[in-house]
Amino acid sequence: MNFKWATDIHLNLFPHVRPLGDEWRSDQPLLISGDISSYHLLEDQLLDLKAGYWGPIYYVLGNHDYYNASWARTDKKMAKLRRGLVNLDTVSLVELGEYALVGQSGWYGGVGGELSHFYLNDFRAIEELACAGHREEMLDRIKARAESQAHKLWAKVEAAIESGHREIVVMTHVPPFVNAAWHEGRISDANALPWFSSPVMGVGLLALAERHDVRLLILCGHTHSPGECWVSENVRCITGKAVYRDPQLVGNFDLNAMFEGIEAGERLTAFPQSRGPG
Numbered sequence: 001m002n003f004k005w006a007t008d009i010h011l012n013l014f015p016h017v018r019p020l021g022d023e024w025r026s027d028q029p030l031l032i033s034g035d036i037s038s039y040h041l042l043e044d045q046l047l048d049l050k051a052g053y054w055g056p057i058y059y060v061l062g063n064h065d066y067y068n069a070s071w072a073r074t075d076k077k078m079a080k081l082r083r084g085l086v087n088l089d090t091v092s093l094v095e096l097g098e099y100a101l102v103g104q105s106g107w108y109g110g111v112g113g114e115l116s117h118f119y120l121n122d123f124r125a126i127e128e129l130a131c132a133g134h135r136e137e138m139l140d141r142i143k144a145r146a147e148s149q150a151h152k153l154w155a156k157v158e159a160a161i162e163s164g165h166r167e168i169v170v171m172t173h174v175p176p177f178v179n180a181a182w183h184e185g186r187i188s189d190a191n192a193l194p195w196f197s198s199p200v201m202g203v204g205l206l207a208l209a210e211r212h213d214v215r216l217l218i219l220c221g222h223t224h225s226p227g228e229c230w231v232s233e234n235v236r237c238i239t240g241k242a243v244y245r246d247p248q249l250v251g252n253f254d255l256n257a258m259f260e261g262i263e264a265g266e267r268l269t270a271f272p273q274s275r276g277p278g
């Protein structure tokens with residue numbers, strides 16, 4: 001079972017819709033782990049992408065997809081879009097051959113954000129954050145969003161396990177483990193981690209993987225730097241590479257080989273490696 005994966009393609013940064021290369025035409029499933037565009041262009045650019053792509057496209061949203069709108073408005077609008085484009089937030093499970101694919105957009109956890117002086121454009125470009133009265137209130141909203149997104153994902157993974165799936169692909173935007181929050185070959189520093197990881201989500205994924213005989217392959221993006229985290233014996237998390245204004249696939253992957261690689265404790269990619277959730 002082969003699939004293509006892209007992340008953080010930020011199509012809104014193109015002044016004109018530029019035709020994408022041949023690698024963007026295939027009948028294989030295409031997975032996109034968020035930061036596809038921004039609110040006003042998101043729907044049209046996804047439809048354009050789908051018009052030239054024969055296979056199904058499965059996606060989650062990233063923080064940039066909410067820019068110049070709100071969480072509520074974007075989620076509502078994107079819940080309606082169909083035509084071969086599957087927003088994984090709106091479905092419980094998709095079958096990829098014999099494997100299950102579940103996804104949830106997620107949000108960064110904000111843990112330790114009180115002490116971080118990092119400024120994200122999210123704080124002014126997303127209504128719920130821009131309208132917060134003060135930084136503490138904004139952080140509360142961030143943490144609540146991260147938590148509710150995590151609960152939604154756990155429920156889907158649990159349901160997939162209950163329906164008999166043992167090998168599950170999990171897609172989300174923000175790395176759910178500190179050790180998957182790569183920045184140029186290393187793990188992000190304490191100042192950046194509140195905004196580039198969602199450990200609140202990771203904790204529950206790890207607990208599910210410990211309780212059940214399953215293998216989880218987690219795909220995420222957001223940091224734009226690639227890496228592979230050997231989270232535990234049965235959980236592997238891969239963070240995809242992205243470059244602004246040069247949308248590329250992270251790659252073509254063979255799911256059979258990836259799950260066999262997890263089973264055998266082998267590397268799945270040539271990306272920098274880390275061990276443990278962090």
Ligand SMILES: [Fe+2]
Pocket residue numbers: 008010035062064222223224
């Ligand atoms: Fe991004």
Ligand SMILES: [Fe+2]
Pocket residue numbers: 035062063064173221222223
């Ligand atoms: Fe992002």
